[in-house]
Amino acid sequence: SVRADEDLLDGLNPQQREAVVYRGPALLIVAGAGSGKTSVLTRRVASLLRTKDAWPSQILAITFTNKAAGEMRERVGQLIGDRAQGMWISTFHSACVRILRREAQQFGFTKSFTIYDSGDSRALLKRLVKEHEADAYGITPAGAQSRISKLKNELADAESYARSANMNDPAERVFVDVFSDYQRELQRANAFDFDDLIGQVVYLFRAFPHVADTYRRRFRHILVDEYQDTNHAQYALIHELTQPVSGGGAAPFESGGMMIFEPEPATDAEGPASLTVVGDSDQSIYAFRGADIRNITEFERDYPGAKVVLLEQNYRSTQNILSAANAVIGNNFDRKDKKLWTDVGEGEKIIGFTGYSQHDEAQFVADEIEKLHREGVDYSQVAVFYRTNSQSRALEEIFIRAALPYKIMGGTKFYERAEIKDALAYLIAVSNPADEMALRRIINRPRRGIGDVTIEAISRYAANEQITFRDALANSSALGVGPKIQAAIAHLDAVLAEATEIMLPATGELPPPTAVADGLQLLLGKSGYTDALRASKDAQDEARVENLDELVAVAREFARNNPEGTVVDFLAEVQLVSDADDLEDASGSVSLMTMHTAKGLEYDAVFVTGVEEDLIPHRISAGEPGGPQEERRLFYVGITRARKRLHLSLAMTRAQFGEISVAMPSRFLQEIPAELIQWRQSPGDVNSRGGMQSRALNARRPGGPSAAKRYGDDLVPKSTSIERFANRIPAKVRDNGDMQLASGDRIRHDDFGEGRVDAVTGEGAKRVAHVRFDSAGPKKLLIKIAPIEKL
Ligand code: ATP
Numbered sequence: 024s025v026r027a028d029e030d031l032l033d034g035l036n037p038q039q040r041e042a043v044v045y046r047g048p049a050l051l052i053v054a055g056a057g058s059g060k061t062s063v064l065t066r067r068v069a070s071l072l073r074t075k076d077a078w079p080s081q082i083l084a085i086t087f088t089n090k091a092a093g094e095m096r097e098r099v100g101q102l103i104g105d106r107a108q109g110m111w112i113s114t115f116h117s118a119c120v121r122i123l124r125r126e127a128q129q130f131g132f133t134k135s136f137t138i139y140d141s142g143d144s145r146a147l148l149k150r151l152v153k154e155h156e157a158d159a160y161g162i163t164p165a166g167a168q169s170r171i172s173k174l175k176n177e178l179a180d181a182e183s184y185a186r187s188a189n190m191n192d193p194a195e196r197v198f199v200d201v202f203s204d205y206q207r208e209l210q211r212a213n214a215f216d217f218d219d220l221i222g223q224v225v226y227l228f229r230a231f232p233h234v235a236d237t238y239r240r241r242f243r244h245i246l247v248d249e250y251q252d253t254n255h256a257q258y259a260l261i262h263e264l265t266q267p268v269s270g271g272g273a274a275p276f277e278s279g280g281m282m283i284f285e286p287e288p289a290t291d292a293e294g295p296a297s298l299t300v301v302g303d304s305d306q307s308i309y310a311f312r313g314a315d316i317r318n319i320t321e322f323e324r325d326y327p328g329a330k331v332v333l334l335e336q337n338y339r340s341t342q343n344i345l346s347a348a349n350a351v352i353g354n355n356f357d358r359k360d361k362k363l364w365t366d367v368g369e370g371e372k373i374i375g376f377t378g379y380s381q382h383d384e385a386q387f388v389a390d391e392i393e394k395l396h397r398e399g400v401d402y403s404q405v406a407v408f409y410r411t412n413s414q415s416r417a418l419e420e421i422f423i424r425a426a427l428p429y430k431i432m433g434g435t436k437f438y439e440r441a442e443i444k445d446a447l448a449y450l451i452a453v454s455n456p457a458d459e460m461a462l463r464r465i466i467n468r469p470r471r472g473i474g475d476v477t478i479e480a481i482s483r484y485a486a487n488e489q490i491t492f493r494d495a496l497a498n499s500s501a502l503g504v505g506p507k508i509q510a511a512i513a514h515l516d517a518v519l520a521e522a523t524e525i526m527l528p529a530t531g532e533l534p535p536p537t538a539v540a541d542g543l544q545l546l547l548g549k550s551g552y553t554d555a556l557r558a559s560k561d562a563q564d565e566a567r568v569e570n571l572d573e574l575v576a577v578a579r580e581f582a583r584n585n586p587e588g589t590v591v592d593f594l595a596e597v598q599l600v601s602d603a604d605d606l607e608d609a610s611g612s613v614s615l616m617t618m619h620t621a622k623g624l625e626y627d628a629v630f631v632t633g634v635e636e637d638l639i640p641h642r643i644s645a646g647e648p649g650g651p652q653e654e655r656r657l658f659y660v661g662i663t664r665a666r667k668r669l670h671l672s673l674a675m676t677r678a679q680f681g682e683i684s685v686a687m688p689s690r691f692l693q694e695i696p697a698e699l700i701q702w703r704q705s706p707g708d709v710n711s712r713g714g715m716q717s718r719a720l721n722a723r724r725p726g727g728p729s730a731a732k733r734y735g736d737d738l739v740p741k742s743t744s745i746e747r748f749a750n751r752i753p754a755k756v757r758d759n760g761d762m763q764l765a766s767g768d769r770i771r772h773d774d775f776g777e778g779r780v781d782a783v784t785g786e787g788a789k790r791v792a793h794v795r796f797d798s799a800g801p802k803k804l805l806i807k808i809a810p811i812e813k814l
């Protein structure tokens with residue numbers, strides 16, 4: 024007889040088929056990049072539904088980004104039709120937010136809790152580190168943040184940590200105090216930080232077995248993509264969900280430590296859910312965030328009897344690209360060798376390019392992209408990767424001037440911009456009045472003359488009266504502040520109250536769909552926030568107004584998609600936008616991103632830039648145990664994103680603020696067999712490249728050095744077309760190739776001010792000025808590109 028899911032198996036190889044049709048308690052799919060892991064997971068979901076082994080509501084599929092979740096949902100929908108509705112396909116974080124919204128009241132939170140992102144956590148820790156004078160013990164807000172995050176990923180809390188720490192050490196005691204106050208403040212503000220989202224669900228499941236049982240009964244099939252990058256908390260969450268239904272009596276688990284899965288026969292609906300995980304230990308790149316590769320390598324121990332499927336055929340890349348990837352990753356000694364193969368043929372050679380500077384490298388990238396575009400490659404099929412966010416600057420500068428449409432994924436994330444965070448803080452002040460941090464953020468934005476003294480007065484009043492900070496604002500006349508400040512507070516209070524009435528009417532009626540957007544506009548308008556930006560002469564503030572307009576547009580869009588969505592839902596959605604999610608509207612533009620963000624994605628043409636020692640492998644990895652190995656995996660992730668064309672580029676010198684450092688080719692380049700790479704440009708003949716100079720000169724725009732200085736990452740709002748900005752953004756990249764400098768000349772530098780040239784060395788494009796700046800001291804500048812003027 025024909026299987027009900029037969030058509031879903033079309034075109035799959037035997038191993039892939041097996042992974043789709045296997046039915047049993049635990050399945051591990053391990054395979055290299057591009058071998059169809061994600062595709063198989065998607066088809067497996069479709070197959071479970073088609074064969075009626077699962078109802079949509081019984082499926083929980085975990086992806087690495089919201090973007091990937093959306094794609095999987097859409098693909099399942101294409102395969103089996105409308106029944107894809109009602110399935111939980113989401114990231115760990117989104118799934119946990121959904122669970123917490125339902126269950127938060129079980130343990131002292133309300134369902135309108137706020138999510139603190141990394142910036143919010145940092146701000147809170149800054150305050151606590153100061154209060155505890157913890158810096159005297161070498162504890163910085165950033166340091167405390169990363170320690171707390173690591174501990175939470177291990178499911179440790181302040182108490183359990185205190186038990187294992189050496190509490191005779193005063194620095195440890197102070198850290199524990201900061202940690203426990205941090206947690207208390209979060210609870211008081213009815214807020215979770217990012218790590219809590221997962222850790223608190225694990226805690227909830229362990230402390231309240233009947234709650235865990237609800238989800239164990241519900242999710243009969245759990246599927247996890249990119250399992251190699253799960254941390255201990257995520258592992259424990261999956262473990263909790265795949266326990267047999269307890270019947271409500273089981274004692275809570277001890278937190279921390281590894282847990283052993285005790286198998287029970289999956290005879291009835293009360294047995295454990297089936298678990299499918301998919302991963303590639305060669306692509307484990309988040310150890311620095313607590314990801315534990317052992318979750319995959321020890322899967323068979325944790326889930327005895329698990330079925331293991333290996334996939335070896337790669338469907339993504341050409342043989343040349345794969346050979347390079349295999350050769351590179353083969354240098355990691357702590358791995359099981361697996362060889363990927365493909366039958367799509369050799370394809371083009373990898374193109375290598377050594378630029379003279381990072382601008383030269385960027386120009387190469389832009390030129391190549393234009394060439395590909397002329398050959399019919401869509402911009403959206405091109406991606407440019409780098410190791411660190413700051414490397415995007417040079418690329419952006421050249422792309423803007425070449426009018427090449429591009430998008431930055433991650434890095435200068437839209438939702439991390441100060442003005443966007445302010446606007447969201449206004450919304451939070453409405454949706455969760457207990458969130459004091461949000462109120463403190465906006466209380467003097469725009470400037471209302473409310474300083475620390477007033478904030479202290481409000482805080483004291485709230486404590487004395489045992490009311491919230493928000494309620495204290497409503498009592499401005501009792502605060503004992505001057506009449507001007509009192510009026511400012513009363514005004515803010517009134518604006519917040521008015522917006523609350525729009526978004527969360529006291530009548531309890533469901534607000535109209537436009538309420539969030541309308542409320543947001545009201546808040547930004549009546550608070551004076553937008554006007555203050557408009558009145559500013561700073562060019563960046565103009566861009567900020569546009570960003571805010573865009574946020575209002577996002578809220579309107581949200582209303583269209585979620586007619587019953589409230590401000591709480593809106594905030595939950597925007598607070599969870601992850602790096603790769605910016606991809607949503609990337610059609611028709613080149614994507615720029617870090618190699619970390621690139622995971623799971625694929626493009627026809629890929630440019631991996633900055634293939635230099637100290638960048639990839641990154642300098643900070645050198646001292647870390649396993650650091651260089653993880654960097655090699657990251658590079659492997661980067662090159663295996665390419666379908667047809669791969670470009671590897673580097674610069675001989677990297678200039679920051681005009682100061683030069685000499686770069687060395689990455690060791691990973693030498694690991695690629697030489698015959699696979701065709702070097703486009705040897706470092707020696709950079710100057711003979713005719714097009715570049717005239718092109719740069721033509722593209723130069725008026726604006727002068729002071730205008731150029733204002734050009735920062737912040738200036739280009741997300742998803743704004745290049746054309747609109749190209750006219751406004753002055754060129755920062757110079758071409759001073761013809762500037763005649765001699766010792767004794769005086770110059771002015773955008774960042775370093777005035778100075779005197781001591782000597783000029785080198786020739787042509789490599790001419791270096793040795794300058795003694797009046798206040799910044801001696802610097803070496805690459806004359807061609809330094810932001811300097813001769814006086
Ligand atoms: P990564 O490790 O990068 O996450 P992956 O193993 O998840 O990769 P997929 O993204 O699922 O791989 O698949 C890579 C490409 O190969 C996709 O374009 C997919 O459509 C294609 N593909 C997968 N299986 C097949 C197949 N049997 N026949 C043809 N194309 C396939």
Ligand code: MG
Binds near residue numbers: 060
């Ligand atoms: Mg994948």
